[in-house]
Amino acid sequence: MYKKVHLPSDSGWQWSRITPFASMVQVDDLIFVSGQNSIDDSGNVLDPGNISAQTRNVFERMKNVLA
Numbered sequence: 001m002y003k004k005v006h007l008p009s010d011s012g013w014q015w016s017r018i019t020p021f022a023s024m025v026q027v028d029d030l031i032f033v034s035g036q037n038s039i040d041d042s043g044n045v046l047d048p049g050n051i052s053a054q055t056r057n058v059f060e061r062m063k064n065v066l067a
Contacts (some may be wrong), residue, residue, distance in 0.1 A: 023035050023065050024065050033065055036062050
């Protein structure tokens, strides 16, 4: 049997208000990250039309979730 843990993010982003899933789930020694996107707390797209900036936003959120 495996151990499954849902871990909230302490990044300050209020993702749970606008997305219906966990930002990170740990199953034994594996960590699954989901729901990282380039939107603000109101659901507006950050840096529209700029895929490079949006990608940086996503990786910054992933870094915060995994910290």
